[in-house]
Amino acid sequence: MSNEKGRKFGQHPWSYREGSTISAAILLIGFSIQAASGGTVLLIAGFPWNLILGVVFLGLLVFSFYFWQKHPVIKGLGSVKAALPAILGFTFLILLMGFVKQDVESRNALVKLFGLSHLVKTWPFILINLYLMILLGIVTMKRLIPYNFKNAGFFLNHFGLFLILFSTALGSSDMQRLSMNCNENQIEHRAVDVSGKVVELPLSIKLLDFNIDEFRPKVTIVDNKTNEIVQNRGIDQLEMLDRDSFDIAQYHLKMEQFLASSEKAGDAYIKAIEPGSAPSAKVVVTNPTDHTRVSGWISSGSYVNSPEAFRLNEYYSLVMLPAEPRKFSSRINIQTKSGKSVMTTVEVNKPFHIDGWTIYQTSYNTEMGRWSELSILELVHDPWLPLVYIGIFLMMAGAVFLFVSGKPKNGGTEHVA
Amino acid sequence: MEGQNMWLDFPIYASVAIVCWLAASGLFLSSGKKLMNQMAAGLSFAGTAFLLVFITILWVNIQRPPMRTLGETRLWYAVFLSGIGLVSYLRWKYKWLVSYSLGLAMVFLIINLNHPETYDKTLMPALQSPWFIPHVIVYIFAYAMLGASSLIALRNLFFVPTERTIKGPIQMADNLVYLGFSFLTLGLLFGALWAKEAWGHYWTWDPKETWAFITWMFYLVYIHYRFRHPSEHKKAMAVLAVSFAILLICWFGVNYLPSAQNSVHVYSE
Numbered sequence: 001m002s003n004e005k006g007r008k009f010g011q012h013p014w015s016y017r018e019g020s021t022i023s024a025a026i027l028l029i030g031f032s033i034q035a036a037s038g039g040t041v042l043l044i045a046g047f048p049w050n051l052i053l054g055v056v057f058l059g060l061l062v063f064s065f066y067f068w069q070k071h072p073v074i075k076g077l078g079s080v081k082a083a084l085p086a087i088l089g090f091t092f093l094i095l096l097m098g099f100v101k102q103d104v105e106s107r108n109a110l111v112k113l114f115g116l117s118h119l120v121k122t123w124p125f126i127l128i129n130l131y132l133m134i135l136l137g138i139v140t141m142k143r144l145i146p147y148n149f150k151n152a153g154f155f156l157n158h159f160g161l162f163l164i165l166f167s168t169a170l171g172s173s174d175m176q177r178l179s180m181n182c183n184e185n186q187i188e189h190r191a192v193d194v195s196g197k198v199v200e201l202p203l204s205i206k207l208l209d210f211n212i213d214e215f216r217p218k219v220t221i222v223d224n225k226t227n228e229i230v231q232n233r234g235i236d237q238l239e240m241l242d243r244d245s246f247d248i249a250q251y252h253l254k255m256e257q258f259l260a261s262s263e264k265a266g267d268a269y270i271k272a273i274e275p276g277s278a279p280s281a282k283v284v285v286t287n288p289t290d291h292t293r294v295s296g297w298i299s300s301g302s303y304v305n306s307p308e309a310f311r312l313n314e315y316y317s318l319v320m321l322p323a324e325p326r327k328f329s330s331r332i333n334i335q336t337k338s339g340k341s342v343m344t345t346v347e348v349n350k351p352f353h354i355d356g357w358t359i360y361q362t363s364y365n366t367e368m369g370r371w372s373e374l375s376i377l378e379l380v381h382d383p384w385l386p387l388v389y390i391g392i393f394l395m396m397a398g399a400v401f402l403f404v405s406g407k408p409k410n411g412g413t414e415h416v417a
Numbered sequence: 418m419e420g421q422n423m424w425l426d427f428p429i430y431a432s433v434a435i436v437c438w439l440a441a442s443g444l445f446l447s448s449g450k451k452l453m454n455q456m457a458a459g460l461s462f463a464g465t466a467f468l469l470v471f472i473t474i475l476w477v478n479i480q481r482p483p484m485r486t487l488g489e490t491r492l493w494y495a496v497f498l499s500g501i502g503l504v505s506y507l508r509w510k511y512k513w514l515v516s517y518s519l520g521l522a523m524v525f526l527i528i529n530l531n532h533p534e535t536y537d538k539t540l541m542p543a544l545q546s547p548w549f550i551p552h553v554i555v556y557i558f559a560y561a562m563l564g565a566s567s568l569i570a571l572r573n574l575f576f577v578p579t580e581r582t583i584k585g586p587i588q589m590a591d592n593l594v595y596l597g598f599s600f601l602t603l604g605l606l607f608g609a610l611w612a613k614e615a616w617g618h619y620w621t622w623d624p625k626e627t628w629a630f631i632t633w634m635f636y637l638v639y640i641h642y643r644f645r646h647p648s649e650h651k652k653a654m655a656v657l658a659v660s661f662a663i664l665l666i667c668w669f670g671v672n673y674l675p676s677a678q679n680s681v682h683v684y685s686e
Contacts, residue, residue, distance in 0.1 A: 080645035084638060091634040098627045101676040120622065177617060215539045240538050324539045348542035349615045360617045380617045392606050403599035407591040
């Protein structure tokens, strides 16, 4: 530290002075360009330009390290004194994202000027990402040559992160995320992207059947005057109708009949299966304090039928809430341009992969619920994904290394070349 | 007792656990006798075991993993924190740390007593995934490790230690951070792999993701700082304390941030 004052800026060994100056300059330049360019949204060029860009970047990185690894700049960039300010600079941007709502148009002039509401597509974000990649690339090579197995954990963590940053940045423009509305028994080959642009797909999908499996509905007690749910010790009283009898609030409820799909007929409900049929139940409610017993029907209603509440007394009523979906799935037939024809079912958390596309079940006509004839699918094409996954698995292995080996001894400096 | 709202029984389980842990902390702090310490360890284990029984019955009762609501995650946190306190006592014999951990675990039980839970059996389809349990368990375990390390940080910030007395605690803080950080990384990456299966993309900058990433970055700063400046204890401890504050924002604070409306991660209270 004694020679720190006499050392010129940029000379070896670097201190936080150099590291912080570079990170601050990157942010400053980034925000300046962003403001000067009038808040434009940045996109990295698509294939093949991103691939060329990536190869050139990697080439330059390896080339510079190979020829100038003893140069104070390369040595400095490979040190913690450069890494920490870079991490902090990146963290600063992510903190901004943590406070400013993303991907919505903001009316705030400052947010608009610096592009704070879509930070990942702005100059400062892209520049600091590039800087982090340079640092990660240099430290990876520094620890790789000469090879030492004890650096394996270091390599996995740093190179894994490098690969994730590298492939997500370059792959962002090649990724397509499209939404497709499928109506039962109709063939669809078009989908729309986030901006609403219609895209013709190299495959078509015919929705054969959309299916929802629902939980049994829940019942609750509401105040007749306020229509608010009655609470007991601060807890909303909600009970699922999956048992024949239970206590709810101060009442005991016995379910005499449950119809998963029904229609009203006179004063009662009967089993029915047609669009708009709703669950209903006949219940007997006893009040243990005054031994009164009342019985009647409740129904959650649907987009066709109105719900039916059961008035227990002048203060309270028993109501059935709409059933919540347990799972929903679409039986589809996929025809690809390459001549494949596949019959399959997609479900939430169970997508289907075909010809580089992944098909996800995302939504349906929620107003119609189980009678929906519309299924909303998401189609994703992400050719850079394998590279991202390799990065993720490297980092996972690196995490296991951290777990097993713990903190390096002697401040970890002993294996640094 | 079928159909009984399990949370109505929670005060009984929580009080037993709290009594066990209070007694354990008292024994740990009051005497140096070996038998007393063993009794204390036994009592602290009993409290944790009792809570695990509650979690098991709750799990069976609601027919889904109890990891959905904030109150449910606090329950796991109390279990892990008390467990980690006990294991670290058995390993390093720091009685103050196990007492702090038990204290923090009790705080989480008391929060749960003051904010009773709704009794909800339903689990939205996106959460019905084999990733759900590992993602949450790994995260809560990481939080508990990092919570324990922040206790060390606070202690060292307020009771100024000497060069000699800080050596053990700071080594332990490092061990906890390395363990916690590796779990934090796994939790984050599990989440990314799950998101790809459920929502079509591995990272969408959902506010919870953003704050989880910020938390990860702060612990990354701690690790790099300790790596390069092994003798700057005080600053390292300050970084560790701030990191835990960020972690708490990620865990609870996100629910109240205006930038976080409509997030899948905003737990129902």
